[in-house]
Amino acid sequence: SPDCAxxxxxxxxxxLMWIATGWGRDLVVIRADIYRCxxxxxxALVQATLERAGLPTWLVRVFVREWTDxxxxxxxxxxxxxxxxxxxxxxxxxxxxxxxxxxxxxxxHFSPLVESWExxxxxxxxxxxxxxxxxxxxxxxxxFAASWGQAAMMRxxxxxxxxxxxxxxxxxxxxxxxxxxxLLAPSVPVGCFVSGRWVAVSYT
Numbered sequence: 001s002p003d004c005a006x007x008x009x010x011x012x013x014x015x016l017m018w019i020a021t022g023w024g025r026d027l028v029v030i031r032a033d034i035y036r037c038x039x040x041x042x043x044a045l046v047q048a049t050l051e052r053a054g055l056p057t058w059l060v061r062v063f064v065r066e067w068t069d070x071x072x073x074x075x076x077x078x079x080x081x082x083x084x085x086x087x088x089x090x091x092x093x094x095x096x097x098x099x100x101x102x103x104x105x106x107x108x109h110f111s112p113l114v115e116s117w118e119x120x121x122x123x124x125x126x127x128x129x130x131x132x133x134x135x136x137x138x139x140x141x142x143x144f145a146a147s148w149g150q151a152a153m154m155r156x157x158x159x160x161x162x163x164x165x166x167x168x169x170x171x172x173x174x175x176x177x178x179x180x181x182x183l184l185a186p187s188v189p190v191g192c193f194v195s196g197r198w199v200a201v202s203y204t
Contacts, residue, residue, distance in 0.1 A: 008137075009135045009136075009137050009140065009142060012135055013029055013031075013135070013142060013178075016029070016124060016126075016132070016144060017029075017178070019126050020124070020126075023126065025124070025125070025126060025146075026146050026147060026179075027124050027144065027145070027146065027179060028144075028145045028146070028147065028148055028150070028151040028177070028178070028179040029142060029143070029144055029145075029151075029176075029177070029178040029179065030142070030143050030145075030151055030154075030155050030175070030176070030177050030178075031140065031141070031142045031143075031174070031175070031176045031178075032140075032141060032155075032170045032171065032174050032175045032176070033139050033140055033141075033170070033171040033174040034139040034141075034162070034168050034169070034170065034171065035168070035169045035170060035171040035172075036171075041102075041105070041166075041167075041168070042167065043064055045105065045166060045167065046063060046064060046101065046105075047060060047063075047064045049101075049104060049105045049108045049109065050063055050064075050104075052108045053104055053107075053108050063101075071084050072084070099137075099138040102138055102139060103136065103137070103138070105166065106136045106141075109161065109165055109166060110136070110158075110161065113157055113158065113161055114133055114134065116157075117131075117133045117134075117154060117157075118130060118131065118133065122145065122146075122150055122153070122154055123144055123145060123146070123150075123154075124144040124145060124146055125146065131144075131146075132144050133154070134154075134158075141158065143155055143158065148179065151177075151179075
């Protein structure tokens with residue numbers, strides 16, 4: 001939801017862990033941030049996203065103009081103000097619309113992949129209902145899987161979308177993997193730490 005926050009998704013992950021532990025269900029959670037997400041997206045991506053989302057042409061032009069006709073100046077304390085320069089890519093730093101726009105980018109471009117996951121029965125299932133495959137807020141993506149192999153497949157497909165379609169990349173230092181003890185692949189790095197029945201792995 002565009003109105004949720006990272007803390008809400010973190011609470012969801014904790015609930016899933018509690019359910020998986022209490023009910024003996026297999027669960028692997030992978031989380032990662034997009035590297036310099038708000039600094040690197042291209043105006044063409046914003047325009048394509050808004051058009052695919054069905055926004056009126058005049059409103060698309062208003063949004064795109066925010067990125068294509070934006071001029072700024074750099075000012076450093078105790079130094080002279082720099083010359084004007086044009087924004088080439090990225091969102092305005094601190095803008096309130098940037099996280100919501102990124103949510104829309106995810107929704108438009110990520111939905112076909114999520115539908116594919118659901119058709120293939122991928123994701124975490126606590127009961128007979130539909131599987132829970134992922135959670136997104138701003139530049140954070142969590143994927144939920146029932147096995148390590150499934151988790152690796154889902155993250156690989158998400159990475160292919162991120163790199164080839166959105167022209168972005170993961171922040172490697174943000175990668176976290178969590179799963180029930182004994183569920184993770186044997187190649188889990190030695191630098192992991194164990195907490196209760198859960199194993200958390202941070203790649204740096």
